[in-house]
Amino acid sequence: MKKPILTTTKLCKTFSHGGIQQHVLKNMDMDIYEGDFTVVMGPSGAGKSTLLYALSGMDKPTLGAISFAGQDISGLSNDRLAVFRRDNCGFVFQQMYLLDNMNILDNVLAAGLLVNRNKKEVVRRAKDLLTRLDLDEMNWRKFPAQVSGGEAQRAAIARALVNTPKIIFADEPTGALNSANGTRVLDALTEVNRQGQSIVMVTHDLRCAYRGNRVLYIRDGGIVGECDLGAYESGDTARHEKLRSFLIGMGW
């Protein structure tokens, strides 16, 4: 029996621009389970990213509740949400968002030292993560502008993992990468998930979605379909086909 780590109840998010209201998320009830690699797909403007940032405490819902491991986070102040994020979440963005005035190692440490004051331990873990993500010592001392997109994204993954968060949120993590680099990033995320960390990833890319074990399809602010893919094994064509059929069924 899977245990939910994130639960939403009647989740709504509305944006107002010049008096015009746009209801992006509408009464959404859903669970994200511990250890799952959950992929969120849907057409452009369906509310995928809005959902991701509401779930992660980056943004507040207009109505409804979000509970994380039983704690309601929807009413927390911005600062309490910041503390929640640092303690529980890791983020991987399409644009990486590394701090460009810090080198790669410092980018990871700037997140790690925020939670853990044991500098030696954090440094050791950061270096270990970077090494595991194929970033050698030479790369550690480089600035984000001096490494490739794939290397920067892997550094962002290391940053997301350094505090061993309970859940990682990834927003189109391969969107800005070429195929080879995209694969390496996905491999890294898959490996992380295998070690037990929960991942929620928003993507348009079939190759990315294929890595998840659960795919949610949203349209017009609500979940319209769900596909359970089971554990990922390299070269599993049946799984691939199942996903394709699901997405075609969803009108993708």
Add this chain to the structure above:
Amino acid sequence: MLTAANLRRNKNQAVIIGLLILISALFLNVGLVMYLRMDDHFDKRAEELNAPHWIAFHEGGPDMERVEFLRQVEGVADVEYDTILFRTMTLTIPAVSASHMVRNIIVPYNESQRMNPPYLLGDSISLEGNGIYLPYFMAAGVALGTEVNITINEERFVFTLAGVTEEMVFGSIWGSARLYVSEAMFRELKEAYPESIWGLVSARMEDINDTPLLASRYAAEYANKNIWTNSLSYIRDGRTATPLIVAVIIVSFSVILLLVGLCVIRFNIINNIEENTVNIGVQKAMGYRNRQIIAAVLAQFGLVAASGGIAGLLLAQAVFPWVNGIIRNMYGLPWHPLFDVPIMGVSLSGILFTVTAFALIAARRLLKLHPLNALRGGITTHSFRRVWFPLDKTPGRLTVLLGLKQLFHHKKQGAMLGIIIACTSFACLAGAGLHYNFNVNRDEMIRTITGELPDVIFFLHDAEALAGLRERVGNRPEVRRVNVGGSTSAQSTFTVNGSYLNFALVQDFIGFAGYELLAGRFPMHDNEIVMGAVAMAERGLRIGDWVYIRNHTDKTDYPYLITGSTQSMNHSGMICVAAMKRLDVNVTFGTLNVVLLPRHDLNEFISSVLEAEGGIIENARNMAALSEDEYAAIGGIFSAIAYAVLAAVSCVVSLILYLVIKTSIRRRRRELGIQKALGYTTLQLMNQSAINITPIIAVGAIVGVVGGYFGFNPLFVMFTRGFGIAHANLPVPMGWMVGLCAGLVLLAYAVAMLTAWRIRKISAYALVTE
């Protein structure tokens, strides 16, 4: 079009730079007008009021012989004689808590008075009964009918303020005040105090520059009498000295503010180039020439400087009444120099030229920006070759380390901030130093400006009685030393090597503490003098040189050896009686200076001496109280300046920090968003921003304050050199320095935290949705 776009985009920066220029223009205009126009204003009013060029007092009633003598002197245009009451008295105006202890002259209102006739400022009421007219410095702003108390020898007279007069000679705390009463009241006072009846002879010259000649002729003719003389130019120098020093300080401060403004402009231009590299690339790609883009930048800052400058100049007009208020006691004339167009023009042109030239230098880096690099966001211009404070190796708290990283990545901005803080804290310390030395502990200031100040001066009816009195008073147990003459009681003008110089006259130099002496020794023989260090430097003279002083009686120049260099405001040297006798065999003094041992009651001492020697002493002047009054007036001016500087510095530091931090937050918006996404709280990021600047502020403040500590005395000498000050050793207490540094750092931290409060508006979500 480009200019308008630049201004729209940088509204806040434009406002802050405009404010800096405004404050600078305000100070510059006020300082320049004071420096360049005050003397002219004095001279103009002196002519308009037909003020005497020279005056002399003498004891006793009318002495028309003197008038006749003066009329015969070559170059004298007019002579006037008045009978006056001349004595030390305490004048208080309880309604405004004003108190003046001055040697005043009381005269009857006389419409036929030709020289500086009673010129009433504003309304007046009748003098009949107990009405009194007071000079402007005593009663400006006091309502007519207000009670005025005058105490003479513990007897109190109650008057009613009937009017306020404008006085050229007797109208400042620096000298005597002339009080007008009714004819009947004057008669009453004359009967009550017959020993205070003196004569006042006033003269106007055809050419005011010939006044020293008249003074010499009069001194030679009446040398064996107890005489008091003064000249209009000497009075003018005394009355305008402090305001002129203040003017120089104000101008210097405005230059510091302008430099600060220029630093901010440079920061702004470079920052804008970095922030808008792509836009500049687009403009260049569209075909804009470098000249056009730079012209837009120049026009932008030119407009801001012009707006701030004009506003500052207009605001300066509103500040002049306040300036007039703070210098009133010293200057003593109502002065409202509104809209001095030539000086306004010079101030504005100077500011505009400096700003434009500086903006041009800063904007020249646009020339180096290749369109292609600019379109790529100037990536090639960024260099990240050095990792400051690597987090894995540097010990310390994360927030502090991130703040330091930020600081070292913006070294030039840090340097600019440091220089600004150093300049402003330097100015602040100088202001605080003046305040301390004029208001808190005046001892060293008095020694520097006045030299050795006696506690009391006795004025004798008969100079012949001086020797006996000197011995008797000198033998009293409470007396530390007695001397005759002295820098504060007597002075005379000599023709030294062909030019006029004022010398302080002293009996001898025995027992002098030597505060005035800078180098060499006091004279020991009758052919020796000491000269002011500044006067010597201006004439290329050194200790050991000989100078020639003219005896106007036999028209011979006598040689004197300079044995030492001295300093004292408005004196160019000191000469003793023995040396004086070579120039005038009849020279005598009728004043005795007394310095008491510590912890003796001055008033008791004066009463005791008057009781014992009453017959020969005409008057006693409590110099301690008088100097207290005079220095309190000067101190009030410098205090006002110190507070104005402090307020301006606080304002400038706050504005600049606001600008720098706000700009920095805008530039780092993305970075701050990422940090928020990673879980940094608003408070942590605010602290990071504040810590980022705190070390610079601390270093800048320490450099400025230490620079101020070492520069304060040379600066003081520089400003007062024109008045004869060549050396100063004025103290600035360590506690004040530490307090100033700590205050600046705390102010900076508070402003930084308040400005950084806007970080709360930056959300991680906005980052990803932008």
